[in-house]
Amino acid sequence: MFDWEDLRHFIAVGRAGSLSGAARELKVDHATVSRRLTSLERALQVRLVERLPRACRLTDVGAHVFTLALALQDDAFAIERVARASQSPLAGKVSLSVPPVLVASFLAPHLTEFRQRFPAIQLSVSGQAQQVSLSRREADIAVRLVRPKEPGSVVRKLGTMAFALYASRHYQALSHPERWEFIAYDARFEDMPQQKWLRSLAGKRPIACELSDINSHHAAVRAGAGVGGLPCFLGDADETLLRVSDSDSSFARDIWLVVHRDMKSAGPVRAAMDFLIEVMKRNAAFNDASMRG
16 A cells, blocks of 8 residues: 555645655655655556656656545545534634735734634744645635635635825925836736736836835835835835825725635634634724725
């Protein structure tokens, strides 16, 4: 009989298309992935993968095994979710995947309150912009700025995150909108909604710099590097900044809470979800009225 861990490493190779990609996904070294793959092939007595100089290609039988392995993995995760959901005590670890801007500037200040209410629940929060798989237990709960469509998930709208233009109170061109320079995202994020919004407002005015994350944008605006588009809950709370506008255009992104349907009734997960919903409702910056401010 083969080792489940060997199969798990093979699945990662099949998804990533290379040993190095699988190693990054599993957070192990290249040699471990290679060893696990060899072990599985030896146990099954069949070649599953063709190892090319820069990639891996599944053999015909490897592709068939990969499909079966994915189904087996889904079943294994389902068993684990059902077992966890049946544990009623409010104790254990709950993992959350949350956009970085909401971790540092919104969620983190509430962690003490959560701990006081639920001292036996440990929150493990990961600031991630990319999607995670709830069915593969990459997180118990995810908060996203795009409505998730993963099969088997339960989705709820948490609120709306309004954006506006901000500049330092000491920005040299503050009173001359025609001379504004803008802080944008780099080319990897050209399709991101707030990048399109910002560039539409900038028009032919220059881009002063490009930065890859919203917290860097905040720091650059504070430093007077240019005008930036920031979430209103972040910009309005910073006394060194002014909300500015030379356009009536408004922009906002919906905030979505998603959990796998097998986990939504698990005590610790339910407690974390209810807490997120509560603190989001308490903050006026995350309701639609904030866009009119």
